[in-house]
Amino acid sequence: MKRDMDLVREILKSINEHTHGFAPRNLEINGYTKEQIGYHCLLLHEAGLLEATESTTLSSSSPSAIPIRLTWHGHEFIDNAANEKVWGEAKGAIAKLGDVSFSVWASVLSELVKQNLGINS
Template structure:
């Protein structure tokens, strides 16, 4: 599964504005099934952006995922990306950087 930074941003904003921990089901919609949301909550915990609680089934699939208040790094990150205008600029710059990288490293045969 690939990381979706828009989903991570959405989760961080919701958690930053919530006084209580949020279950993954809060973020589930047609574009983001439970498995995708749970994976991204797990990534948020791995990055140290917030406390997370992940319960796995015996096959290692995530059965329950909850994200708690933001950690220091989560608040710092959210402050940097909360604005839609800034977020749009960040995505454009990162996209341009990746495009330039892949264009310069690809060889055409």
């Protein structure tokens, strides 16, 4: 399964917007399967953006995790990625290259936020 940065963003937004510090019990994202969500939660856990519990079993069709909460780094990323304008600008810039690493996504988002604030780096 290929990493989907739109799904990454939606998972982090959903948890960030939840009333409590914990992730919703049954995290659902429109347009995505439980398998896709579970796999991306595992990736986010591995990247240090989520605390999660791995839930993969022998009968699982894909590796999976159940999200618990955002980490500091998860909050940092979604704070930069939540704005639709900034997200669209980042996607447009990155689309010129195709797939890039997560660190490039984070860097592009951070730079775009600074530009939108009028901060020169």
